[in-house]
Amino acid sequence: MKLAEYLARRRRARVAAVMLFALIMGFVSAAPPVVTGCQAQDLTPAPDTSMLSPAVSALAQEQQEPAAQPLPEKWVCLTFDDGPSKTTPDVLSALNAAGVHATFFVVATGYNEKYLPLLTEAVSAGHQIALHSASHEYSDIYRSSDAYWEDIALLKERIAPYVDAESIRYLRFPGGSTNTVSRRYGGKGLMKQLKAEVEQKGWHWVDWNVCAEDAVGGHPSADTIYRNVVRETGQQTNCIVLMHDSATTRTTAEALPDIIRWYADNGYTFLTVAEALPIG
Numbered sequence: 001m002k003l004a005e006y007l008a009r010r011r012r013a014r015v016a017a018v019m020l021f022a023l024i025m026g027f028v029s030a031a032p033p034v035v036t037g038c039q040a041q042d043l044t045p046a047p048d049t050s051m052l053s054p055a056v057s058a059l060a061q062e063q064q065e066p067a068a069q070p071l072p073e074k075w076v077c078l079t080f081d082d083g084p085s086k087t088t089p090d091v092l093s094a095l096n097a098a099g100v101h102a103t104f105f106v107v108a109t110g111y112n113e114k115y116l117p118l119l120t121e122a123v124s125a126g127h128q129i130a131l132h133s134a135s136h137e138y139s140d141i142y143r144s145s146d147a148y149w150e151d152i153a154l155l156k157e158r159i160a161p162y163v164d165a166e167s168i169r170y171l172r173f174p175g176g177s178t179n180t181v182s183r184r185y186g187g188k189g190l191m192k193q194l195k196a197e198v199e200q201k202g203w204h205w206v207d208w209n210v211c212a213e214d215a216v217g218g219h220p221s222a223d224t225i226y227r228n229v230v231r232e233t234g235q236q237t238n239c240i241v242l243m244h245d246s247a248t249t250r251t252t253a254e255a256l257p258d259i260i261r262w263y264a265d266n267g268y269t270f271l272t273v274a275e276a277l278p279i280g
């Protein structure tokens with residue numbers, strides 16, 4: 001196979017793999033309403049699942065490519081949105097104690113400014129930093145494509161003293177890639193446009209297929225969060241777990257040792273998002 005053709009196949013397979021998580025995420029919409037962070041009620045119901053099969057086969061095909069780095073059969077990416085925050089040191093302690101690398105989709109709202117130096121610590125411990133939003137205000141960032149990219153530019157500017165912001169090529173849309181809240185501000189076609197623009201840059205947008213439901217009202221206990229993760233994982237062998245790293249999600253850090261132990265006991269390898277979905 002010619003190199004160009006091979007690279008094109010790899011690229012298509014990876015785009016399909018990312019799309020798979022977007023599709024799977026539809027099942028998360030049955031989760032209870034979320035009051036902070038990424039809001040489940042804003043997500044669209046499960047889309048046309050007939051599109052799952054091509055994505056799954058593309059992923060399998062990619063893994064059979066002899067030259068491609070094979071992924072383990074069972075893997076999990078632990079991901080944390082909305083940090084850094086006062087909870088971040090506890091999250092890092094739990095991850096580092098277990099020797100597990102995670103991915104942080106970060107914000108820089110102005111309110112969390114004093115925690116931004118923790119990003120340097122996270123990177124030096126081997127964790128991945130990815131983009132989420134500067135303001136996380138749906139009414140602002142989803143006004144238009146320009147508004148969205150201005151917010152991303154501001155986020156990069158604010159985190160640049162602490163990480164190599166220019167090298168970051170992974171992001172997670174607030175509310176996920178199939179959120180419907182953006183329609184109120186930027187119209188029905190905005191998310192489709194933003195996804196295309198992310199891909200044109202050669203970046204990846206990343207959703208999730210396991211939701212810890214840790215940002216719901218009532219502040220769920222560590223045990224509830226653990227059970228949510230186990231239940232939502234079900235029989236899935238490739239998991240991207242959505243958790244939060246915020247002032248109100250202290251119990252997520254408390255649940256981490258049990259969550260990590262459960263995935264390890266069940267044969268999952270812990271990967272960062274960049275390891276699971278590498279950009280060719």
Ligand SMILES: [Zn+2]
Nearest residue numbers: 037038081082
């Ligand atoms: Zn968020």
